[in-house]
Amino acid sequence: MHMSTDRLSSTLFALADPTRRGILARLSRGEANVTELSEPYEMSMAAVSKHLKVLERAGLITRGRESQWRPCKLEAAPLRDVAGWLEDYRRFWDESLDRLENYLEVLQKGDADGKSS
Amino acid sequence: MHMSTDRLSSTLFALADPTRRGILARLSRGEANVTELSEPYEMSMAAVSKHLKVLERAGLITRGRESQWRPCKLEAAPLRDVAGWLEDYRRFWDESLDRLENYLEVLQKGDADGKSS
């Protein structure tokens, strides 16, 4: 009943595997075909092909055709969406914003005490 | 042989579920106990409890004790790590950086042709 087809979920799911993130890192340095992509791994090429399908379904890569090769290309739009989702939480870790919040808190406290300066 | 214990993988895995992201969204508005957290969902509280364990193991929440209640609190450090990982890819979607890359590419091409200006 799961396998949420919702965009963010499938993107995050695709990213939650070190092999797939490694493939994306490789593709960030340029297009590559399946044989090249499987080279660093000890698994079969069929397994890598499955990983590529997951990445493709998540929209993280596109595949072209060049005779018998299928060059893979990184597509960053879903990553942008993840970054966008994360923005809502930035205030929970951004230190300068933490300080800002503390500052605002102090200001508010000062106001409550009627000690504006 | 999988179940990567690596930090980023378990964080992204935890985030790859809409229920768990919903729980985080709720916690971003303040602490809550398990009953409150399960309220919006039609699943059993045991299921939510399992989701909370996943979030806890990923370091995304911590749980206190207050008599029979277990207040949950958002912990954003793993989210910061995800954002950090994403930074390496920002140039692939940031349009202004795209233009910068094109500009650099043009410059490089000019150098290769010996046409520096």
Place this chain on the structure above:
DNA sequence: TATGCATTTAACCGACAGGTTGTGAACTCA
């Protein structure tokens, strides 16, 4: 045509995900 290379697909397997129900622990209060 036959051969070879790159890649995908199919069938299978063990492990885990995500839900259920039932039981029980820990705590509060009458």
Place this chain on the structure above:
DNA sequence: TGAGTTCACAACCTGTCGGTTAAATGCATA
């Protein structure tokens, strides 16, 4: 003590994940 509440845990079930091997597909070339 006993009853009610909150929550966790164990057992179970179904479906998916991530890998395997073997066969099929698509293309290039002798």
